[in-house]
Amino acid sequence: xxxxxPKASERLPADVVKLxxxxxxxxLSSEMIFSVFAVFFxxxxxxxxxxxxxxxxxxxxxxxxxxxxxxxxSDRSGKRKVYALAGYGFSTLAKLILxxxxxxxxxxxxxxxxxxxxxxxxxxxxxxxSSIAQQQTRGFAFGxxxxxxxxxxxxxxxVAYGLLTWLGESPGTYHLLFWVAFVPAVLSIVLLSLxxxxxxxxxxxxxxxxxxxxxxxGFKRFLIPAGTFALAYFSLGFVLLRAHGIGFGVTEIVxxxxxxxxxxxxxxxxxxxxxxxxxxxxxxxxxxxxYGLINVWLIFASSRWEIVAAFAAYGLFYAIEEAQSKAFIxxxxxxxxxxxxxxxxxxxxxxxxxxxxxxGALWATSxxxxxxxAAVLSGVAIALxxxxxxxxxxxxxxxxxxxxxxxxxxxxxxxxxYRRGDQPLSSEPGEPGEPGPxxxxxxPV
Numbered sequence: 001x002x003x004x005x006p007k008a009s010e011r012l013p014a015d016v017v018k019l020x021x022x023x024x025x026x027x028l029s030s031e032m033i034f035s036v037f038a039v040f041f042x043x044x045x046x047x048x049x050x051x052x053x054x055x056x057x058x059x060x061x062x063x064x065x066x067x068x069x070x071x072x073x074s075d076r077s078g079k080r081k082v083y084a085l086a087g088y089g090f091s092t093l094a095k096l097i098l099x100x101x102x103x104x105x106x107x108x109x110x111x112x113x114x115x116x117x118x119x120x121x122x123x124x125x126x127x128x129x130s131s132i133a134q135q136q137t138r139g140f141a142f143g144x145x146x147x148x149x150x151x152x153x154x155x156x157x158x159v160a161y162g163l164l165t166w167l168g169e170s171p172g173t174y175h176l177l178f179w180v181a182f183v184p185a186v187l188s189i190v191l192l193s194l195x196x197x198x199x200x201x202x203x204x205x206x207x208x209x210x211x212x213x214x215x216x217x218g219f220k221r222f223l224i225p226a227g228t229f230a231l232a233y234f235s236l237g238f239v240l241l242r243a244h245g246i247g248f249g250v251t252e253i254v255x256x257x258x259x260x261x262x263x264x265x266x267x268x269x270x271x272x273x274x275x276x277x278x279x280x281x282x283x284x285x286x287x288x289x290x291y292g293l294i295n296v297w298l299i300f301a302s303s304r305w306e307i308v309a310a311f312a313a314y315g316l317f318y319a320i321e322e323a324q325s326k327a328f329i330x331x332x333x334x335x336x337x338x339x340x341x342x343x344x345x346x347x348x349x350x351x352x353x354x355x356x357x358x359x360g361a362l363w364a365t366s367x368x369x370x371x372x373x374a375a376v377l378s379g380v381a382i383a384l385x386x387x388x389x390x391x392x393x394x395x396x397x398x399x400x401x402x403x404x405x406x407x408x409x410x411x412x413x414x415x416x417x418y419r420r421g422d423q424p425l426s427s428e429p430g431e432p433g434e435p436g437p438x439x440x441x442x443x444p445v
Contacts, residue, residue, distance in 0.1 A: 011137075012133075012137070012140065012141060012144060013132045013133060013141070015132045015195060015196075015198070016129065016132055016133055016141045016144060016145060017144065017148070018191060018195055019125065019128070019129055019132075019145055019192075019195070020144055020145045020147070020148030020149065021148060021188075021191060022088065022188045022191050022192045023145065023148055023149035023152065023188075024148045024149060024151050024152040024155075025152065025184040025185070025187050025188035025191070026088060026091065026152065026184070026185060026188045027149055027150070027151075027152030027153045027156060028152040028155050028156045028159070028181075028184045029092075029095065029152075029156070029181045029182065029183075029184040029185035029188070030091070030114070030152075030156065030181075030185075031152065031153045031155075031156025031157055031160075032156040032157070032159050032160045032177060032180065032181040033095070033098070033156075033160075033177075033178065033181050034156075035156060035157035035160045035161075036160055036164070036174065036177065037107075037111065038052060040107070040174050041055070041104070041107050044102065044171055044174060045102060045103065045104050045107055046104070047104045047107070051104070051108075055107075055108045055111050055112070056111070058108075058111075058112050059111045059112050059114075059115040060115070060349070060352070060353065061349075061353070062112050062113075062115040062116045062119060063115040063116070063118050063119045063349065064119055064345055064346050064348075064349025064350060065116070065119060065346070066116055066119040066120045067119050067120075067122060067123055067341070067342040067343070067344075067345035067346040067349065068123075068208075068339065068342040068343050068345075068346045069120075069342070070083055070087065070119070070120045070121070070122070070123045070124055070338070070342055071123035071124065071127070071336075071337075071338035071339040071340070071341055071342025071343065072206075072208055072211050072338075072339050072342065074123060074124035074127060074200075074338035074339075075127075075200060075202075075203055075206075075211065075335075075336045075337070075338045075339045076202065076203050076204065076205075076206050076211070077202055077204075078199045078200045078201055078202030078203075079124075079197065079199055079202075080124045080125070080127055080128035080131070080197055080198060080199060080200065080338070081124075081128065081192070081195065081196075081197035081198075082197075083120065083121070083123075083124035083338075084121050084124045084125040084128060084192065085189070085192055085193060086120060086121070087117045087118065087119075087120035087121020087122070087124070087125070088117065088121050088188055088189055088192055089117070089189055090113070090114075090116060090117030090120060090121075091113075091114045091117030091118060091121070091185070092117075092182075092185040092186060092188070092189055093113075093117075094109075094110050094113040094114040094116075094117060095110065095114065095178070095181065095182050095185055096182070097109055097110040097113070098110055098178040098182075099175075099178055099179060099182065102171070102174075102175070119345070122341065122342075122345060123338040123339070123341040123342035123345065124338050126326045126330070126337070126338070126341045127200060127330075127337035127338035127341060128197075128198055129141060129142065129145055129326075130142075130326075130327070130330035130337055131198040131200060131337075132198055135331065136276060137276055138276070138327045138330060138331070139271070139272035139273065139274075139275030139276040139280060139283070139323075139324055139327045140269060140272040140273045140275075140276055141272065141327075142272055142323040142324065142326055142327040143268040143269040143270070143271055143272025143273070143275075143319065143323050143324070144268070144269050144272065145323065146264070146268040146319060146322055146323035147264070147265045147266075147268040147269050147319075150261050150264045150265045150268065151265050153261050154258060154261045154262055154265065156181075157258070158258075159180070160177055163176065163177050163180065164177070200335075200337065200338070201335065203335075203336070211336060211339050212343075214335070214336065215333060215336055215339065215340060215343075216332055216333050216335075218332040218333070218390045218391055218392050219329065219332050219333040219340050219390065221388040221389070221390040222328070222329070222332065222344075222385075222388075222390035223343070223344065223347055224384055224388060225288075225381045225382075225384035225385035225388065225390075226325070226344060226347070226348060226381075227347055227348065227351055228377060228380055228381040228384055229288055229291075229377065229378060229381035230347070230348040230351035230352055230355060231351055231354065231355045231358075231377050232291070232292075232295075232355065232373070232374040232375075232376075232377035232378050232381065233291070233321075233348075233352060233355055233374075234352075234355045234356045234358070234359035234370065234374065235352075235356045235359070236257075236260070236314070238356075238359050238360075238363060238367075238370060239298065239310070239311070239314065240253055240256070240257070241363070241367075242298055242301070242307070242367060242371075243256055243307045243311075245367070246301065246302070246303070246304060246307050247304065248304065248307065256307070256308070256311045257311075259308065259311050259312060259315070260311045260312075260314050260315045260318070261315065262315065263311070263312045263313075263314070263315025263316060263319075264315040264316075264318045264319045264322075265315075266315070267315060267316045267319040268319035268323055271283065271316070271319050271320050271323070271324060272323060272324065272327070275324050275327065279391075280324055280327055280328040280331060280391075281328070281385075281389075281390075281391045283320060283324045283328075284320070284324060284325060284328050284385065285382050285385055285386065286320060287317055287320030287321045287324065287325075288378050288381045288382045288385070289378065289382060290313060290316060290317045290320065291317045291321070291374070291378050292374070292375045292378030292379055292382075293313075293375075294310055294313050294314055294317060295371040295372070295374040295375040295378070296371070296375050297309075297310055297313070298310055298371045299368050299371045299372060299375075325344070326341060326344075328391075329341055329344055331391065332390055332391055332392075358373070359373075359374075
């Protein structure tokens with residue numbers, strides 16, 4: 001990208017869109033399967049609902065278990081593509097199990113192994129994405145990627161629904177569905193393999209403990225409000241239960257879930273653009289606030305239109321939380337982005353489990369208590385974020401004409417694209433602020 005062209009940094013790089021289509025194809029494949037997996041597992045394979053719960057719990061854990069390892073390996077070698085490709089490939093190979101086995105054991109292995117691939121590909125892919133996009137438009141890039149990713153999540157269940165409606169529910173139809181789902185998974189691997197890597201600076205022979213020690217203080221501070229918020233972020237299933245309690249039928253609940261996904265697709269790029277303009281610190285806190293208000297809304301919601309509005313708002317929140325948090329991490333930890341994303345995913349992933357367990361225990365007593373606790377924890381997370389200021393203090397501009405200091409506040413790389421709460425420096429090759437020969441890497445404070 002030509003840095004001398006002021007419009008060049010505003011254009012969306014083609015590789016951002018390519019990575020988005022890789023995610024779209026993968027999610028199209030996965031969601032075709034996941035939308036029917038529970039029914040197939042219990043009715044066709046004959047597994048119990050208790051075993052289904054165990055498998056789903058193991059799948060959730062496996063999705064976060066390899067995050068830090070993948071990020072550390074990626075940063076240690078400086079390679080992004082090989083580890084992202086391994087993760088996507090692992091998920092695709094897992095789907096082969098469905099083509100040769102319909103046993104309870106085979107289905108359980110597929111579910112867990114497929115999620116292991118998801119956990120392994122995420123950190124290097126997000127670090128790759130942040131390297132491709134300029135800092136001034138990074139939020140938009142992550143938003144576009146998330147929109148394409150969720151588009152696959154919208155299309156997958158629709159394709160599965162079409163096949164089951166056309167051919168009827170039978171073991172043969174399910175087997176055909178698994179074959180159809182395997183095709184976009186393979187196409188995603190082909191597309192990814194044709195892309196050119198955007199490597200980071202390698203940190204050879206860096207141990208896990210040293211890797212953690214070298215991560216920025218701002219990122220470590222961010223884990224505190226992020227972890228607090230994760231305790232408030234219970235499963236969407238409880239919101240679906242609230243809708244059912246208001247009077248929505250099963251078919252209508254499926255449409256509400258589709259509305260949530262569609263809203264995310266619509267809002268994700270727009271939220272990214274907003275974050276690029278006003279700063280991602282504000283956007284992250286806005287996400288926490290929207291989630292808290294949704295929970296307050298659900299306490300008092302008593303009509304169908306209020307539930308519909310809540311699901312649309314949930315799509316807006318999800319667009320912020322799933323995309324802009326990663327863009328924010330890329331700003332405050334420019335040297336070891338894959339490791340930072342991996343740790344963030346691992347920590348929040350582990351806390352999502354007790355969040356849903358607490359919600360389940362409280363739900364039996366009173367659904368109002370579940371939503372009240374989530375709203376309170378969201379407020380606490382906002383207060384912690386504002387108090388800890390993970391992005392660091394805002395640079396003050398010196399008096400105009402100060403001798404020997406640039407007019408941007410004396411910080412290399414700061415300029416028109418710098419926003420409050422964002423870090424403008426990066427050590428990823430090809431970005432402003434790259435440490436060249438004889439130039440030390442700048443670290444956020």
